[in-house]
Amino acid sequence: DAKTTQPTSMxxxxxxxxxxxxxxxxxxxxxxxxxxxxxHSQGPQYIIHGLKNNETNEMASLIITEDRKxxxxxxxxxxxRDTAVYYCIVGDAGNNRKLIWGLGTSLAVNP
Amino acid sequence: DTAVSxxxxxxxxxMGNDKSIKCEQNLGHxxxxxYKQDSKKFLKIMFSYNNKELIINETVPNRFSPKSxxxxxxxxxxxxxxxxDSAVYFCASxxxxxxANVLTFGAGSRLTVL
Numbered sequence: 001d002a003k004t005t006q007p008t009s010m011x012x013x014x015x016x017x018x019x020x021x022x023x024x025x026x027x028x029x030x031x032x033x034x035x036x037x038x039x040h041s042q043g044p045q046y047i048i049h050g051l052k053n054n055e056t057n058e059m060a061s062l063i064i065t066e067d068r069k070x071x072x073x074x075x076x077x078x079x080x081r082d083t084a085v086y087y088c089i090v091g092d093a094g095n096n097r098k099l100i101w102g103l104g105t106s107l108a109v110n111p
Numbered sequence: 112d113t114a115v116s117x118x119x120x121x122x123x124x125x126m127g128n129d130k131s132i133k134c135e136q137n138l139g140h141x142x143x144x145x146y147k148q149d150s151k152k153f154l155k156i157m158f159s160y161n162n163k164e165l166i167i168n169e170t171v172p173n174r175f176s177p178k179s180x181x182x183x184x185x186x187x188x189x190x191x192x193x194x195x196d197s198a199v200y201f202c203a204s205x206x207x208x209x210x211a212n213v214l215t216f217g218a219g220s221r222l223t224v225l
Contacts, residue, residue, distance in 0.1 A: 034212055043115075043201050043216030044154065085152070091212045098167055099212055101154040 002102030003027065004088045009106040012082075018075040020105050022088030025069040032093050033064060035073045037084040038104070044087065047073065051093075078109045114138050117202045117217035124192060125225055131188045132220045134202030142166075142211065143185035145177060146201040148219070154201070160185055161207065192224045 005023045012018040024033060034049040048055055048062045050071075055062045061074040075082050087104040117134040124130055136143060144167075145157040159167035163179045174190045189196060202217040 032212065036214075041219075043203075043218050044214070046213050046215065049213065087154075089212075093209050093212060098156045098159065098169070099214075103152060 002100050003090050004102055006086070006088050006102065006105045008103070009108070011108050011110060012075075012078045014080060014109055014111050015077055018078040018082065018107060018109065020073040020075075020086050020088075020107065021070065022073070023070045024088070024090045027068050027090050030092055031090045033062065033068075033071050034089045034091060034099065035060070035062065036087045036089065037082075038087070039081075039084040047086075078107075080109050080111065083107060083109045113217075115202055115204055115215050115217040117200075117220050119220060120218065121221050121223075123223045123225065126192055126194060128192050129188070129190045130192060130222070131186055132200055132202075132222075133184070133186045134217060135184050136202075136204040136215070137183065138204055138206075138215060140204035140215070141182055141207045142205045143179065143182070144203040144205070144214065145185065145187050146203060146216075148199045148201060150198070158185075158187075189222075192222075194224050197222055197224045 032049050035047040036044045038044045047059050050062045064071045085104040085106050089099045091099045115136045142161045144159045148154045157171045158177045160179045162182050176188045179185045199219045199221045201219050203214040205214045
């Protein structure tokens with residue numbers, strides 16, 4: 001079973017920030033939070049990951065609460081191309097540990 | 112240049128046939144994976160290879176046989192295809208070490224068994 005819970009679906013207006021929440025209350029000390037997305041009919045795409053500090057890259061920002069029991073992925077200016085299923089996953093950063101995928105959040109960015 | 116490429120993209124076949132899906136990565140990664148995504152959209156790992164050695168085998172029926180001739184290739188052969196094998200199969204690769212869970216996926220191969 002996936003170790004994370006996410007809302008099934010969300011909507012966002014184009015140009016606005018999309019904030020996607022994720023709960024991972026049983027995360028252990030050495031586990032990272034990973035975010036991927038899957039655009040329709042494509043393979044999943046890595047977005048960002050973090051341990052406890054907030055992280056930012058060219059795609060998104062990741063905010064992790066101090067107790068590490070939840071996180072939020074932020075797409076600062078959502079575009080129509082950001083419409084996808086977003087997966088939040090926790091896992092060790094060590095070698096080749098399998099990731100357990102849930103059903104993610106289906107984000108619809110509307111014009 | 113596609114980082115992880117898999118062929119064919121679509122495969123339609125009859126029950127009982129044998130088929131193969133090929134995967135190649137040009138990222139220099141040591142680890143490659145096969146995932147299955149069923150009609151409910153769950154993405155489940157099937158196999159993982161590290162430097163041509165099998166390291167994860169997720170209780171997949173032995174009709175499924177992965178083969179890794181070198182660390183850049185991981186092929187999936189399926190014998191005696193069944194209706195329940197219909198799914199999208201994704202190949203992926205990742206580095207070892209701290210980036211082990213940063214996977215690069217292929218575009219998927221949609222298998223339909225009639």
